[in-house]
Amino acid sequence: MKNDTVLELHHIRKTFPGVVALDDVRFELRRGEVHILLGENGAGKSTLVKILSGAYQKTAGQIILDRQEIDIKSPRHAQELGIAIIYQEFNLVPQLSAGENIFLGQEQIHASGLINQREIIASAQGILDDLGVEIEARKAVSELGVAQQQMVEVAKALSLDARILIMDEPTSALTEQEITELFNTIRRLKQKGVSIIYISHRLEELFEIGDRVTVLRDGKYIDTCNIADVSKSELISMMVNRELKEHFPKLRAARGEEVLRVNGLGINGVLHDIAFSLHRGEVLGIAGLLGSGRTELASSLFGVSRIDSGEIYVKGKRQRIKSPRRAINLGIGLLTEDRKSQGLIMILSTKDNICLPSVERFSRIGFVDTREEIQAATQYVGDLHIKTPSLQQQVMFLSGGNQQKVVISKWLCCQADILIFDEPTRGIDVGSKVEIYHLMNRLTAEGAAIIMISSELPEILGMSDRIMVMNQGRIAGEFSAGEATQEQILHYALEGAA
Amino acid sequence: MTPKDFLLHYGRQFGTLIGLLGLVIVLWILTPYFLTISNLLNVAQQTSINAIIAVGMTFVIITAGIDLSVGSIVAFSGVVLASALQAAIPLPIAILIGLVVGAFCGLVNGVLITYGRLPPFISTLGMMSVARGAALLYTGGRPISGFSSGFRYLATGEILYIPVPVIIMVLVYVVAHVVLTRTKLGRYAYAIGGNEEAAVLSGVSVKFYKAMVYGLSGMLSGLAAIILTARLNSAQPIAGMMYELDAIAATVIGGTSLMGGEGRIIGTLIGALIMGVLRNGLNLLGVSSFVQQTVIGSVIIIAVLMDMALKKQRK
Numbered sequence: 133m134k135n136d137t138v139l140e141l142h143h144i145r146k147t148f149p150g151v152v153a154l155d156d157v158r159f160e161l162r163r164g165e166v167h168i169l170l171g172e173n174g175a176g177k178s179t180l181v182k183i184l185s186g187a188y189q190k191t192a193g194q195i196i197l198d199r200q201e202i203d204i205k206s207p208r209h210a211q212e213l214g215i216a217i218i219y220q221e222f223n224l225v226p227q228l229s230a231g232e233n234i235f236l237g238q239e240q241i242h243a244s245g246l247i248n249q250r251e252i253i254a255s256a257q258g259i260l261d262d263l264g265v266e267i268e269a270r271k272a273v274s275e276l277g278v279a280q281q282q283m284v285e286v287a288k289a290l291s292l293d294a295r296i297l298i299m300d301e302p303t304s305a306l307t308e309q310e311i312t313e314l315f316n317t318i319r320r321l322k323q324k325g326v327s328i329i330y331i332s333h334r335l336e337e338l339f340e341i342g343d344r345v346t347v348l349r350d351g352k353y354i355d356t357c358n359i360a361d362v363s364k365s366e367l368i369s370m371m372v373n374r375e376l377k378e379h380f381p382k383l384r385a386a387r388g389e390e391v392l393r394v395n396g397l398g399i400n401g402v403l404h405d406i407a408f409s410l411h412r413g414e415v416l417g418i419a420g421l422l423g424s425g426r427t428e429l430a431s432s433l434f435g436v437s438r439i440d441s442g443e444i445y446v447k448g449k450r451q452r453i454k455s456p457r458r459a460i461n462l463g464i465g466l467l468t469e470d471r472k473s474q475g476l477i478m479i480l481s482t483k484d485n486i487c488l489p490s491v492e493r494f495s496r497i498g499f500v501d502t503r504e505e506i507q508a509a510t511q512y513v514g515d516l517h518i519k520t521p522s523l524q525q526q527v528m529f530l531s532g533g534n535q536q537k538v539v540i541s542k543w544l545c546c547q548a549d550i551l552i553f554d555e556p557t558r559g560i561d562v563g564s565k566v567e568i569y570h571l572m573n574r575l576t577a578e579g580a581a582i583i584m585i586s587s588e589l590p591e592i593l594g595m596s597d598r599i600m601v602m603n604q605g606r607i608a609g610e611f612s613a614g615e616a617t618q619e620q621i622l623h624y625a626l627e628g629a630a
Numbered sequence: 631m632t633p634k635d636f637l638l639h640y641g642r643q644f645g646t647l648i649g650l651l652g653l654v655i656v657l658w659i660l661t662p663y664f665l666t667i668s669n670l671l672n673v674a675q676q677t678s679i680n681a682i683i684a685v686g687m688t689f690v691i692i693t694a695g696i697d698l699s700v701g702s703i704v705a706f707s708g709v710v711l712a713s714a715l716q717a718a719i720p721l722p723i724a725i726l727i728g729l730v731v732g733a734f735c736g737l738v739n740g741v742l743i744t745y746g747r748l749p750p751f752i753s754t755l756g757m758m759s760v761a762r763g764a765a766l767l768y769t770g771g772r773p774i775s776g777f778s779s780g781f782r783y784l785a786t787g788e789i790l791y792i793p794v795p796v797i798i799m800v801l802v803y804v805v806a807h808v809v810l811t812r813t814k815l816g817r818y819a820y821a822i823g824g825n826e827e828a829a830v831l832s833g834v835s836v837k838f839y840k841a842m843v844y845g846l847s848g849m850l851s852g853l854a855a856i857i858l859t860a861r862l863n864s865a866q867p868i869a870g871m872m873y874e875l876d877a878i879a880a881t882v883i884g885g886t887s888l889m890g891g892e893g894r895i896i897g898t899l900i901g902a903l904i905m906g907v908l909r910n911g912l913n914l915l916g917v918s919s920f921v922q923q924t925v926i927g928s929v930i931i932i933a934v935l936m937d938m939a940l941k942k943q944r945k
């Protein structure tokens with residue numbers, strides 16, 4: 133064992149009923165390094181770090197921390213050992229303030245026995261300022277955006293004085309600028325000797341921040357290498373065990389009739405004078421910064437937010453879309469950006485989630501045709517390569533990427549032909565991303581129209597036929613696919629229309 | 631369904647069933663009379679009222695709600711039904727009135743919860759008091775007694791030696807099982823309880839189906855009132871006290887999660903039987919009612935503790 137090794141794992145095995153999530157996995161972490169865990173959806177990355185954070189118990193194997201074999205018994209125990217984790221899915225209490233969340237479970241207590249609220253807010257503010265983010269510690273988490281909530285998670289882990297910090301896809305919800313800030317923080321932590329285990333599907337990031345990388349595939353250890361010694365394509369082939377030819381396999385479909393037209397749409401204080409049209413066979417990419425109104429636009433088209441002005445025409449007819457039910461009947465499907473709280477019913481089975489928006493279609497006089505349901509669910513599980521031991525498996529036990537595929541299946545299953553995808557590939561591995569892009573091709577070829585909201589510019593550029601850029605609730609610019617560049621889009625997203 | 635799926639689906643209920651069998655064996659050893667046909671039919675009959683109310687409770691709890699008003703609705707529908715019977719309204723119509731009164735109270739709950747945005751706890755707590763008060767007002771606090779033998783047959787009759795209330799109970803469970811597993815209402819109940827926001831975004835008319843579920847719970851309370859009134863040959867405005875607790879207990883022992891989104895109708899039946907068997911067994915053993923209360927309360931707590939321990943083990 134080298135001197136600077138802090139953590140070693142040997143022969144780690146973890147089984148769930150019907151699933152071997154990890155099989156004979158090894159891992160070594162050095163002081164002050166950023167060690168990347170890489171693998172496809174369902175490869176076992178989250179499971180491995182959950183064993184370290186005490187959320188799961190290993191089935192077999194050895195964990196050696198500071199040269200001593202230990203058993204990590206609980207999340208509390210992991211914290212005491214100096215291991216902190218930021219999960220893929222947020223674990224904040226929305227009603228509490230950012231500060232209270234940061235110190236949840238480690239509240240400073242007054243001599244009087246009461247919680248020292250002022251102290252908590254003050255130290256939390258200190259940590260947040262240190263992180264270089266503008267968040268008020270006294271603000272309730274429910275009032276914060278996704279990115280800010282993520283920062284609160286980071287701050288929470290830092291407050292624990294962790295020696296080992298685990299980040300499970302920390303950047304999937306962050307903007308470029310926030311990612312830069314996060315990376316600065318990570319570098320500062322490294323200098324202090326903190327070791328970081330980092331999981332992300334964004335390969336570019338790994339080269340920017342990582343020192344070493346360990347690749348897992350199907351729960352098995354593949355290899356560990358220095359980032360400096362490997363190329364992107366080498367990593368990809370280690371992950372997926374095959375060559376991926378194109379990252380954006382865009383096919384242009386024939387542009388058909390207009391299916392959606394929006395005129396002068398506005399929501400007071402949020403959206404202003406939005407106008408665009410969408411045709412069959414087309415992918416309309418919507419770029420913009422977080423908070424530019426893209427998600428609000430999606431919710432108003434889907435009948436979630438009431439519009440204050442403007443008109444929406446669906447397939448040639450003016451419609452008032454008052455509820456999601458109405459939107460679905462018009463053939464609109466919305467893949468929300470937050471799958472845990474809006475997209476899925478975690479406690480229900482894969483089948484029930486896929487079929488939920490289609491239950492009406494599968495029912496006759498109130499009775500659901502279970503056979504039809506199972507048939508449809510089986511088809512999509514196969515089509516989208518959803519990794520699940522059975523249709524009855526609760527989706528909370530699926531890996532993040534597979535959960536996302538379940539959400540997509542929901543809308544395919546109910547035959548929506550105007551699809552609004554809000555961040556469709558967030559948290560999805562390279563292989564599955566390409567699968568989803570192929571799927572978008574297939575859908576447009578079959579005559580569907582897609583609105584794709586994405587914060588990943590390469591994705592916007594690679595998969596859209598037309599691109600709309602939003603800024604502060606307005607459309608700042610519109611491009612056709614060929615003419616847009618990354619710089620132009622960023623310019624409009626940051627500055628608005630000239 | 632493969633055997634594995636079946637276990638995933640009904641594993642929890644299987645555990646409850648083993649609990650019930652264990653209880654039966656213990657009581658059989660302690661008092662051999664327990665396991666006679668006549669006593670078992672007796673248990674089933676005594677269980678039927680709670681078991682029927684618990685079906686509605688199960689639907690409500692699956693949507694992550696709660697219905698505290700069932701006992702009072704039993705009393706109110708009971709006295710309205712009784713007065714209808716005494717006014718010589720034909721039996722089928724009187725029965726229908728009992729059901730409609732219950733369903734109406736439940737729907738009021740449902741509307742208050744969905745369109746009024748009241749928490750279920752508050753809305754049904756209010757209804758608990760309102761319906762009780764209404765029953766007392768309606769009767770001036772006095773019971774209404776004495777009905778035709780035709781009506782009483784609903785409680786005292788037998789078909790092939792099986793008491794009519796037991797037959798009604800079994801029918802209710804069969805129908806409820808089908809509704810919960812095979813109909814839109816059932817699908818949506820789980821979806822609403824599992825994640826209401828995601829259900830709305832999947833196009834579920836959450837308000838409508840939630841209101842329906844409370845209406846259903848009220849209607850089943852009305853049905854329970856019919857059997858109770860027929861059995862006692864009297865409708866009492868103070869009937870049904872604490873029924874909500876028995877129904878919640880049966881539901882929870884049967885594996886339905888108070889967090890919503892989870893639960894099986896068959897579990898509730900087993901839960902109700904456990905409560906009934908326990909009461910009956912303790913009576914046979916001559917245990918005082920004070921001790922009985924304590925024992926039953928403890929059983930509820932132990933059942934839920936075991937449930938949670940089992941769930942944790944699956945991690």
Ligand SMILES: Nc1ncnc2c1ncn2[C@@H]1O[C@H](COP(=O)(O)OP(=O)(O)OP(=O)(O)O)[C@@H](O)[C@H]1O
Nearest residue numbers: 148153173174175176177178179529530531532533
């Ligand atoms: N609690 C659980 N019960 C049953 N199966 C589980 C559980 N947790 C994870 N699994 C299974 O273990 C496998 C590995 O999942 P894990 O979440 O570790 O993947 P991952 O590498 O993090 O994927 P992603 O990139 O999609 O997040 C998956 O097949 C998943 O379905």
Ligand SMILES: [Mg+2]
Nearest residue numbers: 178220531532
């Ligand atoms: Mg994961």
